[in-house]
Amino acid sequence: MSDSPAIVESHNPAQQHHFADMEQQRQAASLGMWLFLATEVMFFGGMFCAYLIYRYWYYPEFAAGSKTLDIWLGAINTGVLICSSLTVALSVRAAQFGKRKLLVTLLVATILLGLVFLGIKGVEWASKFEEHHVPGPSFHFEPTAHSHPNTKIDPQRIQIFFSLYFAMTGIHALHMVIGVGLFAVLTFYAWKGRYNSAYYTPIENAGLYWHFVDIIWIYLFPLLYLIDRKK
Amino acid sequence: MSEHIVSIKLYYAIWIALLVLTGITAGVAFIDLGPFNTVVALVIATLKAVLVLLFFMHLKYASEKMTSVVVISAIFWLLLLLALSLADYSTRPLGVS
Numbered sequence: 001m002s003d004s005p006a007i008v009e010s011h012n013p014a015q016q017h018h019f020a021d022m023e024q025q026r027q028a029a030s031l032g033m034w035l036f037l038a039t040e041v042m043f044f045g046g047m048f049c050a051y052l053i054y055r056y057w058y059y060p061e062f063a064a065g066s067k068t069l070d071i072w073l074g075a076i077n078t079g080v081l082i083c084s085s086l087t088v089a090l091s092v093r094a095a096q097f098g099k100r101k102l103l104v105t106l107l108v109a110t111i112l113l114g115l116v117f118l119g120i121k122g123v124e125w126a127s128k129f130e131e132h133h134v135p136g137p138s139f140h141f142e143p144t145a146h147s148h149p150n151t152k153i154d155p156q157r158i159q160i161f162f163s164l165y166f167a168m169t170g171i172h173a174l175h176m177v178i179g180v181g182l183f184a185v186l187t188f189y190a191w192k193g194r195y196n197s198a199y200y201t202p203i204e205n206a207g208l209y210w211h212f213v214d215i216i217w218i219y220l221f222p223l224l225y226l227i228d229r230k231k
Numbered sequence: 232m233s234e235h236i237v238s239i240k241l242y243y244a245i246w247i248a249l250l251v252l253t254g255i256t257a258g259v260a261f262i263d264l265g266p267f268n269t270v271v272a273l274v275i276a277t278l279k280a281v282l283v284l285l286f287f288m289h290l291k292y293a294s295e296k297m298t299s300v301v302v303i304s305a306i307f308w309l310l311l312l313l314a315l316s317l318a319d320y321s322t323r324p325l326g327v328s
Contacts, residue, residue, distance in 0.1 A: 027295050034298050038305035045309045052313060053320050075257045079250055086246040089237075089287045096236050211288045215280045222256055222272035230263035 014199040026201050033205040037212050044216055047171070051164050051223060058157040063228030064141075065161035068133060070124060074225040077120050078217060084113035085214045088207045095200035100193055103203070107187040110210070114180040121173055125166075134166070135159040165224055172220060175213045182206045235292035245286045252279050 012022050019025035055062045091106035132140040139162075141155045186206055189195065195203055256275045264271060285291040290302065 030293075031295065031297050031301070034301040038301050038308075041305040041309050042312075045312050048309075049312055049316050052317060056317070056321060071257060071260070075253060078253045082246065082249045082253065085249075085283060085287055086242060089242050090239070093236065093239065093242070208288055211283050214287075215283055218279045218283070219276050221253075222260070222276050226256065226260040226268075226272050228268075229260040230268060 012198055014194075022198060026204075029201045029205060030208075033208050037208065040212060044168075044171070047164070047168050048219070048223075051168065054160050054164065055227070058154075058160060061153055061157035062161045064153050065133075065158045065165070066225060066227035067229070068131070069165070069225045070127075071225050071229065073120055073124055074221050077117050078221045080113055080117045080120070081214045081217050084110050084117070085211055087113065088210045092200065092204050092207050095190075095195050095203045096197055098195075098197040100190065100195075103190045103195065104187055107183050107190055107203075111180050111183050111187065114176055114183070118173060118176055118180075121169065125169075128162070128166075133162050135163045168220055168224065172213065172216055175216070179206070179210050179213055182209070235289065235294075237286065237289070237292070241286060245282050249279055249282060 015022055015025055019028065087106045087110045091103055091110065094103040094106055128134055132138050139155070139159055141153070141158050183206060186202055190203070252275050256272055259271050259275075260268060262268075284302070290298065293299065
């Protein structure tokens with residue numbers, strides 16, 4: 001229309017043509033992200049359900065298996081993830097204020113914290129391989145070292161605990177790897193100056209994903225590491 | 232309406248609270264509370280998750296009602312899955328499928 005110059009002058013270069021304005025675009029993207037996270041809840045929910053049922057059936061074996069995990073490495077990793085959630089939250093804020101340098105710094109800090117988490121996780125997995133606690137033909141568990149001598153421990157059932165441990169922490173770590181990759185791309189574009197106070201939706205949505213992965217770990221830590229630690 | 236901007240002090244407060252709660256969970260696990268060890272651990276984990284959801288994920292400030300609908304639905308489906316599965320398995324003889 002030749003008689004509508006007002007629409008042209010308010011057009012942000014980041015706005016897709018099928019949205020009426022930037023606010024509508026942001027809300028649509030945000031709702032889409034939350035819907036994706038709802039499907040992720042279902043995805044992890046299946047594993048949490050399997051965990052719950054087997055823990056209910058094989059409690060002594062789950063307690064014995066849990067005691068072989070390193071509680072301190074698990075706690076430190078929880079702290080690392082919480083710190084990375086803070087840097088993500090602060091990076092969204094930096095983007096809202098259009099502070100490019102601060103945004104890039106915080107995104108790089110997030111990536112580094114994510115890599116620290118994955119490194120610690122790798123150390124934990126490596127020790128599980130050395131102890132032959134990985135389910136499979138070479139699986140071996142010495143019951144007396146980790147449990148009450150008068151409780152009968154079935155090694156077959158402990159394998160189920162470790163199967164769930166590797167499946168849940170593995171899928172969680174895969175999410176971390178994807179998150180680190182996402183933030184690497186966002187850091188590049190942030191450095192190029194693509195995000196500002198009018199347009200920072202990708203930072204916000206990647207942040208939602210990262211916080212969600214953090215919440216999963218917040219539940220994994222007590223469920224896997226702290227089953228029966230009392231003396 | 233543009234997105235709400237959270238004060239930096241609040242972010243740090245939530246961060247400290249999350250770290251302290253992590254320390255408490257790990258510490259309480261060594262104290263014998265009987266069956267309540269698991270309850271305490273899950274209550275603290277849920278408290279942490281709620282803090283992350285409300286403040287880091289800005290759910291408290293979300294202007295769109297649909298976001299809350301999605302979050303509540305997700306939690307509802309998850310509880311449905313867990314509750315109905317457990318209602319089944321916990322009323323059978325041990326280990327029989």
